Amino acid sequence: MQLNIPESPAIEAVDLEKKYGSGESEQYALKKVNFRVAKGDFVSIIGPSGSGKSTLLNMMGALDRPTNGKIFLDGTDISTLPSSQLAKIRNKKIGFVFQSFNLLNRISVKDNIELPLAISGTPEKQRRKISTRLLGQFGIASKSENKPNQLSGGEQQRVAVARALANDPPIILADEPTGNLDTTNAEIVMEILENLHEQTGKTIVIITHNIELSKRTRSVIVIRDGQIDEVREN
Ligand SMILES: Nc1ncnc2c1ncn2[C@@H]1O[C@H](COP(=O)(O)OP(=O)(O)O)[C@@H](O)[C@H]1O
Numbered sequence: 001m002q003l004n005i006p007e008s009p010a011i012e013a014v015d016l017e018k019k020y021g022s023g024e025s026e027q028y029a030l031k032k033v034n035f036r037v038a039k040g041d042f043v044s045i046i047g048p049s050g051s052g053k054s055t056l057l058n059m060m061g062a063l064d065r066p067t068n069g070k071i072f073l074d075g076t077d078i079s080t081l082p083s084s085q086l087a088k089i090r091n092k093k094i095g096f097v098f099q100s101f102n103l104l105n106r107i108s109v110k111d112n113i114e115l116p117l118a119i120s121g122t123p124e125k126q127r128r129k130i131s132t133r134l135l136g137q138f139g140i141a142s143k144s145e146n147k148p149n150q151l152s153g154g155e156q157q158r159v160a161v162a163r164a165l166a167n168d169p170p171i172i173l174a175d176e177p178t179g180n181l182d183t184t185n186a187e188i189v190m191e192i193l194e195n196l197h198e199q200t201g202k203t204i205v206i207i208t209h210n211i212e213l214s215k216r217t218r219s220v221i222v223i224r225d226g227q228i229d230e231v232r233e234n
């Protein structure tokens, strides 16, 4: 007999809440948020500024813990795990991309890309192989020895995407990845994400202010005042 066990979603939020401050300044950035992201889905989160999008993404990425409720990654509740375990999960399972790139300007482009590999203990030869492949794939091989702040914004974001992919994590989370880019470079980064979705089966969640970009993802989560207003399929 074959047991038909349903696959866990990549990400699931159950009555997720986040409160900032206390007493007079107490404020719920998220209130009773419930959703699932299936493995291999490509999701955008849209909503007004201050509606809780980054708070939500940070909790999906184990960068922050909920005040109430649970958040599951591949069936594991990460809301109560100790920091040391969260750091491991971030390193193995999550690739983060930020609006302002968040690269280290003290070290080379190549070393930035290899950083998650160094943290996970990947041997140097293997690290070099992976960074070389990613640098080539994203058209930034000639910048390998430069410091990130010597690159254009579009190039820096490609380095950030390469870094996010270095450990081959199943989940990519991007907080307004095209927010600081001109139209041409925004398009390049969006196409990289689309190709990842089509070719690698990774689960991708992006926050965007750009309605046109959100139409190119498979589903859209609309957040308003810390709550899910609507989930729609494109
Ligand atoms: N570290 C923090 N401390 C206090 N309030 C915060 C913090 N981070 C976010 N907030 C508040 O939570 C709400 C949601 O913020 P955020 O998730 O950054 O929104 P968005 O990404 O949609 O613009 C806002 O009112 C914001 O001021």
Ligand SMILES: [Mg+2]
Binding pocket: 053, 054, 055
């Ligand atoms: Mg934000």
